[in-house]
Amino acid sequence: MSKLEADPASAAPVAPPPRRPRAPQRANGPTGRVTGQPAFVLHSYPYKETSLIVDMFTRDHGRVGLVAKGAKRPHSQLRGVLQTFQPLQASWSGKAELRTMIDAEWVGGMLPLEKTALLCGFYLNELLVKLLARDDPHPALFDHYVSTLNQLAHQExxxxxxxxxxxxxxxxxxxxxxxxxxxxxxxxxxxxxxxxxxxxxxxxxxxxxxxxxxxxxxxxxxxxxxxxxxxxxxxxxxxxxxxxxxxxxxxxxxxxxxxxxxxxxx
Incomplete structure (x- = not known):
């Protein structure tokens, strides 16, 4: 079984209350800081003792790799947020291949995927991880991904x-x-x-x-x-x-x- 479906917690995340979305910003300045970017977690894996490396699909920046420092700690705010198929607003800084995640907020508004639809969602994520180059924006594809998740959730x-x-x-x-x-x-x-x-x-x-x-x-x-x-x-x-x-x-x-x-x- 692929690492994409290795974590059963991703199938039934416990989401915090939604926050009011912020207007997304593009990277600017020497730090390459981006705030409030619409995003979804495609895949994550452990990094050092308490952190995660998260592959995210973002609307305006494409697929990006982020280091979520301390996300594995029991009381980390990111621990319950970085779940697959949950609409997020992500913020990060840096211009290297792996940036540093500043924050991620749950947006809400989508039904969870269950049973066959959940496995189909993991299939979509694996396709994106393997076929999309990093930092190559595809806003139309991002919108299509959101629409596809909604169709699967509604059992089309x-x-x-x-x-x-x-x-x-x-x-x-x-x-x-x-x-x-x-x-x-x-x-x-x-x-x-x-x-x-x-x-x-x-x-x-x-x-x-x-x-x-x-x-x-x-x-x-x-x-x-x-x-x-x-x-x-x-x-x-x-x-x-x-x-x-x-x-x-x-x-x-x-x-x-x-x-x-x-x-x-x-």
């Missing part, structure tokens, strides 16, 4: 919710090919023709020696417009996105993805 169909987020992640990181045009013919994809998708170039006609997932032109069109009403689209898009993500990960396994496959076939 997990396979469809995950496919939409996976596609958004590939688009936001600049590695998503246009699924609506065939690279073999330069023409729009035909809904009645089968294709494979070259991860670097886009859809092309199927060849005899191809071992990539075969998908219909209709599935490619549906994925591009986020239409998952057709069960065939749901099934083919699952295989397609698994293939495209594996390419971007260089074959590195996703621990939570394998658990989802084993348990729910998502």
């Amino acid at each position: 169909p997990a396979p469809i919710v995950l496919r939409k987020f996976e596609r958004a992640l590939l688009k936001e990181t600049g590695v998503a090919a246009d699924l609506t045009r065939c690279t073999s013919t330069r023409a729009p994809v035909d809904p009645n023709v089968d294709y494979v998708v070259d991860p670097e170039r886009g859809p092309r006609l199927v060849r005899a020696a191809d071992q990539w997932p075969v998908v219909s032109g209709k599935t490619l069109q549906d994925v591009e417009r986020e239409d998952y009403a057709d069960p065939a689209t749901v099934a083919q898009s699952k295989q397609l996105m698994r293939f495209l993500l594996a390419h971007q990960l260089g074959g590195a396994p996703l621990n939570t993805r394998q658990i989802l496959i084993d348990l729910m076939q998502l």
Whole structure:
């Protein structure tokens, strides 16, 4: 099991009363101080005896690494706040790869993730940790992440919710090919023709020696417009996105993805 789900406390955090949000500020001055930045904890692990290193996804600064000094102490205000899937406002200082956390405040307003939705949330976090470079802002992806957590919390169909987020992640990181045009013919994809998708170039006609997932032109069109009403689209898009993500990960396994496959076939 991945470290992302190793701490069961993250599934049922005891949150302090919400505080009034502060207006976020960008880093400025020699200390690189940032205050009140919308953020979520993606992953954390122990650092020295009483501290944590926290990987956070922030709206205006992307994925950042922060040292939360003393966060493991019993009476630390951060101890009950630095939980996954809880909207926070984080403050930090420093310009090195690892900054120093100044404060984190729970914002509230989101339902907790439970059961399958919780595991899906860990899957999203693992994708972000492994595919987002540090300090690369993606505000639109951050908003999509918040929307995805809300959809999972409201028990919307997990396979469809995950496919939409996976596609958004590939688009936001600049590695998503246009699924609506065939690279073999330069023409729009035909809904009645089968294709494979070259991860670097886009859809092309199927060849005899191809071992990539075969998908219909209709599935490619549906994925591009986020239409998952057709069960065939749901099934083919699952295989397609698994293939495209594996390419971007260089074959590195996703621990939570394998658990989802084993348990729910998502």
